[in-house]
Amino acid sequence: MIGARIPERAMKAMAGRADQSMPVGNEGAGTVVKAGSSAAAQALLGKKVAIIGGAMYAQYRCIDASQCLVLPADATAADGASCFVNPLTALGMVETMKRESHQALVHTAAASNLGQMLNRICLKDGIALVNIVRKSEQAALLREQGAKFVCDTGSPRFADELSDALAKTGATIAFDAVGGGKLASQILSGMEAAINRNAKEYSRYGSAVHKQVYLYGMLDTGPTELVRNFGMAWGVGGWLLFPFLQKIGPAAAQQLRERVAAELKTTFASRYTRTVSLAEALTPQAIAAYAQRATGAKFLIDPSRG
Amino acid sequence: MIGARIPERAMKAMAGRADQSMPVGNEGAGTVVKAGSSAAAQALLGKKVAIIGGAMYAQYRCIDASQCLVLPADATAADGASCFVNPLTALGMVETMKRESHQALVHTAAASNLGQMLNRICLKDGIALVNIVRKSEQAALLREQGAKFVCDTGSPRFADELSDALAKTGATIAFDAVGGGKLASQILSGMEAAINRNAKEYSRYGSAVHKQVYLYGMLDTGPTELVRNFGMAWGVGGWLLFPFLQKIGPAAAQQLRERVAAELKTTFASRYTRTVSLAEALTPQAIAAYAQRATGAKFLIDPSRG
Numbered sequence: 001m002i003g004a005r006i007p008e009r010a011m012k013a014m015a016g017r018a019d020q021s022m023p024v025g026n027e028g029a030g031t032v033v034k035a036g037s038s039a040a041a042q043a044l045l046g047k048k049v050a051i052i053g054g055a056m057y058a059q060y061r062c063i064d065a066s067q068c069l070v071l072p073a074d075a076t077a078a079d080g081a082s083c084f085v086n087p088l089t090a091l092g093m094v095e096t097m098k099r100e101s102h103q104a105l106v107h108t109a110a111a112s113n114l115g116q117m118l119n120r121i122c123l124k125d126g127i128a129l130v131n132i133v134r135k136s137e138q139a140a141l142l143r144e145q146g147a148k149f150v151c152d153t154g155s156p157r158f159a160d161e162l163s164d165a166l167a168k169t170g171a172t173i174a175f176d177a178v179g180g181g182k183l184a185s186q187i188l189s190g191m192e193a194a195i196n197r198n199a200k201e202y203s204r205y206g207s208a209v210h211k212q213v214y215l216y217g218m219l220d221t222g223p224t225e226l227v228r229n230f231g232m233a234w235g236v237g238g239w240l241l242f243p244f245l246q247k248i249g250p251a252a253a254q255q256l257r258e259r260v261a262a263e264l265k266t267t268f269a270s271r272y273t274r275t276v277s278l279a280e281a282l283t284p285q286a287i288a289a290y291a292q293r294a295t296g297a298k299f300l301i302d303p304s305r306g
Numbered sequence: 307m308i309g310a311r312i313p314e315r316a317m318k319a320m321a322g323r324a325d326q327s328m329p330v331g332n333e334g335a336g337t338v339v340k341a342g343s344s345a346a347a348q349a350l351l352g353k354k355v356a357i358i359g360g361a362m363y364a365q366y367r368c369i370d371a372s373q374c375l376v377l378p379a380d381a382t383a384a385d386g387a388s389c390f391v392n393p394l395t396a397l398g399m400v401e402t403m404k405r406e407s408h409q410a411l412v413h414t415a416a417a418s419n420l421g422q423m424l425n426r427i428c429l430k431d432g433i434a435l436v437n438i439v440r441k442s443e444q445a446a447l448l449r450e451q452g453a454k455f456v457c458d459t460g461s462p463r464f465a466d467e468l469s470d471a472l473a474k475t476g477a478t479i480a481f482d483a484v485g486g487g488k489l490a491s492q493i494l495s496g497m498e499a500a501i502n503r504n505a506k507e508y509s510r511y512g513s514a515v516h517k518q519v520y521l522y523g524m525l526d527t528g529p530t531e532l533v534r535n536f537g538m539a540w541g542v543g544g545w546l547l548f549p550f551l552q553k554i555g556p557a558a559a560q561q562l563r564e565r566v567a568a569e570l571k572t573t574f575a576s577r578y579t580r581t582v583s584l585a586e587a588l589t590p591q592a593i594a595a596y597a598q599r600a601t602g603a604k605f606l607i608d609p610s611r612g
Binding site: 009010012016017020022179180185193196199201202203204205208215218221223224225226227228229231232233234235236237238239240243 | 326328507508510511522524530532534537544545
């Protein structure tokens with residue numbers, strides 16, 4: 001058993017789950033060993049499938065046949081183990097950009113597994129992407145993978161470099177994994193500065209172009225600080241995969257899933273640095289390692305290990 | 307001539323207007339003394355009209371006949387002097403609430419001229435409104451005018467009183483005139499707490515109900531601080547009257563204007579504490595008075611005064 005102290009300010013939001021034992025694990029993949037009597041279920045017997053639906057950190061999981069995504073013949077269970085959340089989130093960002101009428105996008109924590117995936121999607125689809133990272137090694141990694149616009153918050157000229165990249169791409173929507181601090185605000189300021197480079201007339205209310213930042217992660221759990229020097233046409237909000245999929249409806253969501261299956265070994269390939277059993281995942285050493293949420297350190301949980 | 311120092315952090319947004327002489331004044335009202343040859347223009351001769359379109363702090367203003375709102379026969383120019391921005395903003399808040407599928411709303415700086423107007427609209431239309439004020443006198447003022455839900459940020463129990471009012475009204479959209487500080491964040495937290503009172507199941511991502519705060523003013527020009535303890539279904543953004551009117555289109559906007567004209571002496575009545583000439587408006591004493599943006603101290607500029 002592992003215990004940990006929850007910070008006081010987070011306890012209010014946790015109140016509803018006190019004293020509850022809650023199963024965890026968003027997604028996983030494996031071989032179908034038993035199936036119901038329906039033709040659809042029977043057809044899956046012996047197939048490798050990926051599934052999503054919670055309570056996935058387990059050796060066996062019973063789920064509706066319609067929820068299974070059959071993996072390509074040459075894919076392993078590990079290939080499919082994280083083929084929903086990250087791939088669909090990356091595709092969901094591009095889809096949100098299009099549906100909300102933006103022409104290019106910004107991503108923070110851009111060297112993450114998800115960020116690299118988004119970079120591959122954008123390169124393939126010809127969409128301009130401004131990648132924001134914290135370190136020069138991360139910038140180099142993305143550039144090696146073909147990224148054209150990479151801004152490093154560690155650079156002394158970050159603000160100017162960001163507004164240059166925003167002016168060149170015309171990006172007016174950002175997806176931010178950091179959440180806390182001033183980064184979202186800096187992105188909105190950079191967008192407004194980029195837009196005003198081409199403005200013909202001063203407007204006291206700022207540009208009329210809508211600028212949007214969605215916070216989809218909480219790498220920094222501290223407060224988000226918005227220094228409102230970016231006019232009045234802006235929005236900041238939370239973004240989550242499941243409400244997004246619900247909003248676009250089952251047909252559009254299925255199209256995204258099919259693209260993931262088709263490009264599982266290329267665009268949507270995940271790389272893991274270590275594989276652990278369920279028991280190992282709860283050792284203090286393993287927790288200390290993955291709690292860092294460090295770039296390039298993604299763990300695969302293999303519940304079939306003893 | 308009056309000079310004033312602009313804070314350094316505001317100068318970036320001002321760069322585009324340096325060395326420009328800019329006419330001011332959003333709206334005004336007066337008698338039509340000269341008109342073009344068209345029948346529509348001629349029909350306005352001698353009538354009292356209200357107009358909006360900038361450069362209104364002047365004795366005469368030439369504007370398209372179609373832009374004139376003819377005032378009711380018993381209205382004075384003073385009655386119509388501010389019949390666009392505040393009335394349409396208040397109506398725009400209610401309209402935004404409906405269009406974005408919320409059932410009740412929150413307003414801050416609620417004892418303002420605009421706030422009292424919004425309170426009258428909501429009472430008349432049977433819409434639940436949570437009024438947030440800073441002082442007990444302001445709370446008393448609104449209660450005297452029939453307001454049912456008034457929360458005072460000065461109260462030691464503000465957070466609980468707010469979440470009570472939010473639970474009773476079901477308000478999930480707020481219009482905030484303050485902008486800076488933690489108020490927007492406190493409203494989102496209060497909404498989430500109110501929603502979770504009735505939640506049957508704990509969700510680690512917070513409630514699925516979208517909570518929205520629009521910042522339409524800047525009484526506090528400091529940073530907006532969001533302590534993100536209200537789940538992932540939320541948005542904060544700028545809100546301005548003119549983009550809103552453009553979005554709803556000319557027919558819907560005209561309906562709102564007609565309601566204002568019909569209820570000019572009741573729902574949309576403005577009260578002024580002082581009338582000044584254009585020259586008086588630029589005296590240091592007058593500036594010191596209206597720069598306080600205090601509740602119940604609204605100035606009327608009368609350019610016909612010498």
